[in-house]
Amino acid sequence: xxxxxxxxxxxxxxxxxxxxxxxxxxxxxxxxxxxxxxxxxxxxxxxxxxxxxxxxxxxxxxxxxxxxxxxxxxxxxxxxxxxxxxxxxxxxxxxxxxxxxxxxxxxxxxxxxxxxxxxxxxxxxxxxxxxxxxxxxxxxxxxxxxxxxxxxxxxxxxxxxxxxxxxxxxxxxxxxxxx
Numbered sequence: 001x002x003x004x005x006x007x008x009x010x011x012x013x014x015x016x017x018x019x020x021x022x023x024x025x026x027x028x029x030x031x032x033x034x035x036x037x038x039x040x041x042x043x044x045x046x047x048x049x050x051x052x053x054x055x056x057x058x059x060x061x062x063x064x065x066x067x068x069x070x071x072x073x074x075x076x077x078x079x080x081x082x083x084x085x086x087x088x089x090x091x092x093x094x095x096x097x098x099x100x101x102x103x104x105x106x107x108x109x110x111x112x113x114x115x116x117x118x119x120x121x122x123x124x125x126x127x128x129x130x131x132x133x134x135x136x137x138x139x140x141x142x143x144x145x146x147x148x149x150x151x152x153x154x155x156x157x158x159x160x161x162x163x164x165x166x167x168x169x170x171x172x173x174x175x176x177x178x179x
Contacts, residue, residue: 002141003179005059007050007078007161010172015042049173050161054143055154057134061086062175071177078173080166087162089133090155097152100126107146123148140179 015022026042028035052058063071065085066078102122109119124130127147134155136145144150165173 001179003054003056003059003139003143003177005050005052005055005062005177006048006175007165008075008174008176009047009049009165009168010174011045011047011170012172013042013044015039049165050158052154052157054141055158056137056139056142056145057130057151058086058154058158059142059177060137061089061134062177063137066175073176073178075174075176078175080169083162083165083173087159087166090158090162093130093134094152094155094159096126096129097124097147097155100124107144121146121148124152142179 013022014020015024024039026037026039028037062076062078063069066076066082067074102124104120104122106118107121109117111117124147130147130151136147136151138145
């Protein structure tokens with residue numbers, strides 16, 4: 001349960017149009033049983049290009065910049081320009097956070113034997129750029145809104161995902177989420 005986020009890569013094949021002259025086969029099995037697929041009817045193939053869990057700052061960026069403020073779990077087309085913009089923002093915030101000092105705070109981590117449990121967590125002291133460019137978003141099981149090591153790791157993960165997506169200028173990309 002919680003915020004799950006997906007970047008899909010859709011590759012147009014058009015094998016369903018004879019004039020495209022697309023040839024090939026697809027051989028897929030599940031539990032040793034062949035799944036029948038008619039190649040001549042395939043219009044596109046979808047791959048998972050990226051997955052995030054509770055990366056609410058990244059989700060917030062997609063909602064505000066791709067989904068026109070509609071946080072509704074639908075599929076939204078993401079242009080190459082938008083992919084590059086998000087990557088650039090992530091890199092700027094990463095650079096800023098790596099220069100920032102940290103402090104250790106106690107944060108609630110759950111419950112054990114009927115009592116709240118806490119862990120020590122390092123948070124960044126200078127979050128000015130992060131708050132401006134990639135602010136976190138509260139939500140039902142959306143994860144922490146602290147600017148901590150998890151926030152930084154999600155930005156680094158996002159850069160890796162977007163590096164691959166940006167290299168592929170022939171496919172279409174779509175963002176969706178669920179919670």
